[in-house]
Amino acid sequence: MTALGWIQILLYCVIIVAITPVLGRYMTRVFNGEPTLLSFVLRPVERIIYWLGGVDERREQHWLMYVVGMLFFHVGGFLILYLLMRLQALIPYYNPARQSAVAPDLAFNTAVSFITNTNWQNYGGESTMSYLVQMVGLTHQNYLSAATGIVLAVALIRGFARHSARTVGNFWVDVTRCTLYILLPICIVYALFLVWQGIPQTLGEYVNAATLEGGKQTIAVGPVASQIAIKMLGTNGGGFFNANAAHPFENPTALANFIQIISIFAIGAALTNVFGRMVGNERQGWAIFAVMGVLFLAGVVVCYWAEASGTTALNALGLTGGNMEGKELRFGIAASTLFAVITTDASCGAVNAMHDSFTALGGMIPLINIQLGEIIFGGVGSGLYGMLIYVIISIFVAGLMVGRTPEYVGKKIESKEVKMAMLAILILPLMYLGWTAVATVVPFAVAQTNNSGPHGFSEILYAYTSMTGNNGSAFAGLSGNTLFYNLTGAVAMFIGRFWMIVPAMAIAGSLVAKKSIPPSAGTFPTTGGLFVGLLVGVIVIIGGLTFFPALALGPLVEHLAISAGTLYSAN
């Protein structure tokens, strides 16, 4: 660990704190329907879309209709993406590398993966997808799944903020405004910055180079920058290339890397501020921000320490300088571990280093981050609604301790909210532990691992954890492009996304109808250190109870094996 490494980490924290209120203020204006700087250009486009779609901007929806609209929207997105992948060989446009049709199970897995904001990659982008699919299929879905996550969080915030109401907003208006006013303008500037740093943006063919030693090198290019901008900002994480953000064309410089990790947290952090503003007390947002910040820093410290210490087996050969297997030189240890922690705190899943080759404890941190539910700033929107679900549980626990009906930002938390919150929390371990258990007893599934021993188990556990959590990063040695993993993974991604959303929205619907009660002397304050400590405690305890046994079988055993000098031969 170096001083420069820590300075980078500190600078990162300062920047995230600084942009949170700025972006938060802007986003609050957008979702309150107020005019913004960009209205003079975007308002006409917005009105045309509503007119074509028959959307009445002033008519709001009951939470159930909000969810139904969201589901219809996803069915449309799924069909477009699936058909494009199946038919790409027949479409004569934007396919210079002449990619053939994507196999049905892989296309199914990928389509589910992108509508659920997972962006799990069982394919290598440059060897599978045409430019048309990358743009119209994947880039487009990066926008829509991100916008959907954000507006669902906003709908839940309205549940807390409004009182004695029936509706939580209009899905069509929210999703249109989110795309046009927030995501698109940022991405336009961001993509140009990325091109300047070296990311290609071309529709031309792959380049054939004659190498210095007289060989040939085919260099894949494409409309990359436009996709990377929304991939990071929308915490999607699906790369244009197989190696994702480790590929020099997705992440060419250390500066581009730093901006990319800022963009992963930007919207998730800003949403805590949107929450504070909408419920009328910004400190409520900062309290949640503080919980996220504490958990984030804990992960960074452990992961950075583990990777900088290196692996026993490599160090024993006389090598020094930390674990560089599966890492890019221009990023080094500090920026690689920082990226790994951030991408799994959020549901991004882009990787600039291969988590599969991390040390046992270094690789365990990304796994834990996802298993906690990606609530540490989290996926855009999904991080906040995931965290608010934990808040409900914590308030309930606090209420039990003092024997009062719990309340949060003026809303009574009653049995319906707590039941829904538990439903949302329990479904995640059911999916990832359940499917991991199934896969480990199917010989064919076990045979797809790239490492044997406890690390092979970790590969399977990581795969289902990542897909259930809609993260998309991987212990990528696992050969996921098989019928078994494509189908079971699609189920995990689908349930992991929508089984969180429906209870969260049911909570929104229940809360929005309640009266707002003013704080009294007996109200548990939710803006101070006590609340922050309680919430961190609840998250760690629930998390620990749920996944500690599985971690004990994977990374923890592996750590002991490393210390004992044990190595495992391949399958």
Place this chain on the structure above:
Amino acid sequence: MLREIRPAIVLVIALTLITGLAYPLAMTGIAQALFPRQANGSLIERDGKVVGSSLIGQYFKDDRYFHGRPSATTDTDPNDPNKTVPAPYNAANSGASNLGPTSKALIDRVKADLDTLKKENPSTPVPMDLVTTSASGLDPDISPEAAFFQAPRVAKARNLPEDRVRQLVTDHIEGRTLGLFGEPRVNVLALNLALDEMGKGQ
């Protein structure tokens, strides 16, 4: 419920056209106008022919050139489309070894590489990056230590004084961006091009 179908269809199509077609195509046009070199892949030409990209590593095995880091990229086996064969620095199929810290295959490979390198330069400790594969398999850089480590071999193969080769490496060290971000590094392709250029001058 049915009245949500029309907005669903219209918004999916409208937003597909805006974010999936208008946005990437507009960005392509602007990028090609403002930053044509980067937008086309930062390609390097020599004598009118493309010899590579300054961002993409290239496979070097000749003693006369500096070598990059080991690469785990593969290509389809020409004899069996269901299998893959090692193809270092395959820039049409990026990828990593994905071998974990307890993998025997990883340690065996590192040991073999170490043996070769120690024979080549017994007096200097082998730098970590010269025996570990990168995440993309296309890492264009090596550490300054890894470049200096190879200087004696390259100098010998080219009949150049070692001092001159070491000076060339020193000239090609790129520092941290703004003194903070990233790690000091040497771009292997740029260094080797300069090496060829130096040979011509003699």
